[in-house]
Amino acid sequence: MDFRKIFAAGAISALLGGLAFAVPAQAAPVTQANTSSCQIIKKDSKGLISTVCFEKYNSKGRVKMSVHDRRADGKSAVGWIQNWNKKCWNPQGSQTTKTCYFDLTAGISVEVVACTGNYSTKKLSGCGPMMRFWI
Template identity: 40%
Template sequence: MPALTLTLCGLLFGCGGQPEDGESTEVLDAPDTQVMPAEGAEGTVTASAISTMSVFGASVSFNSNGDNFTVRDTAADGHSAVAHIYNSNTGSYSFCWNSSGSGTSVTCNRNFAEGILIRFRACTGEAGTGRLVNCSDWKTVSTAN
């Protein structure tokens, strides 16, 4: 009975492990996986310098190459999107507000000292009063050297 089951399985579902009619059983050579780069293709590869934090209604990206914050308003919730920024070098806090409405982005440029740690988080808030409504956790990043 097991042989009949295997034969039936092979005929109905192609799971018999035997080659189909006209199918080759020859082993093909594997292609050469060591490909040399084209002449003059040298270059420097760098890791991404962009870090992002999000909370419902806001997304904040920091690009350490240029010290730019991009603040995106991601919800039509009546709140502004804001980056809340802490500079560990000076001990000061600052903000980058986007009060332009859902679907918009605002970029703020900061000129941090090179190689310091900063912290930022994405928040929603009331631009008129400066009150923060909801914020993500803090993210610590280093400015570019």
């Protein structure tokens, strides 16, 4: 992986106002976003399973994550900030949304994924591609 290309892409994006761009990843696609997106998804061949909206809530590092369960499959939808190990569980069932707030550190990047899992055991059963945000 050529980190000079990734850095150059990031610098160009910053000059262009934080437009989204793809960053090479080894395990799963990584999408670079500015400070918010509702495009964080977990899906399979039958369609969407869970979606997560993530946004910077204030300039002090507070973030808002809304997790929407899109399938009646007995699993909970989960939004996961991987590099902070913060999870927002939605155990309320299909077609419901749960919103969580987290206090993180302003000026850093966070890695967010949409997942499903077992709420009672707090074990994840799978996640979609990761998106990176600057807060």
